[in-house]
Amino acid sequence: MISVGQQLPSATLGQLTKDGMVNHQVSDLFAGKKVVLFAVPGAFTPTCSEAHLPGYVVLADEFKAKGVDMIACISVNDAFVMKAWGEAQNASELMMLADGDASFTKALGLEMDTAAFGGVRSQRYAMVIENGKVTMLNVEAAKSFEVSKAEAILAAL
Known part of the structure; x- marks a missing residue:
């Protein structure tokens, strides 16, 4: 599993925008920024x-x-689902990122197998990234929702 102090792995993440599909390279997307990235097991x-x-x-x-340049939500869903979920949740201030094949999630070592629910999904977590490097990582215990919630991350900044 990735840990504090490590650079994020190379990966491509999808985002459906009003202009169409955008494929972001992780190294470019988080370069020179302070980012809060949180992951959910599934949209909706x-x-x-x-x-x-x-x-x-x-x-x-x-x-x-508090100096955060970007808040991004990621899930092992496709970009169409992430866009629809963001719109349904009025999340226009957030970047809704898709890790459709779970390659980024697996590279982080934060995947879990949910079997019939949806197969390989992301564990629930939140991390703070500064210029591509993890400076905080809060991974939830199974079936828990405490350390990755917005209030917990905001209080720790």
């Missing part, structure tokens, strides 16, 4: 939709006031 799922994503939407201005 209960905890993710009722608490995890909304917390970051509500507190986006407070994160920016």
Whole structure:
């Protein structure tokens, strides 16, 4: 598993924008920025939709006031799903990123097998990234939602 002090692995993440599909190289996307990246097991799922994503939407201005350049949500879903979920959640201030084949999630060592639920998905976590390097990493215990919520990350900044 990736740890604090390490550079993010190379990967390509998808984002569907009003101009079409954009494929971001992780190294370029996070270069020169302070980013909060949080991962959810699945878009439109209960905890993710009722608490995890909304917390970051509500507190986006407070994160920016603490010097965060970007808040990004990532899931092992496709870019079409991530765009629709972001729109449904009024998450226009956040970057909704798709790791469709779980390659980034696997490179981080943060994948989990949910079997019939959806196969390989991401564990729930939040990290702070500064210029591509992990400076904070909070991974949730199974079926838990405490250390990756927006309030916990904001308090630690």
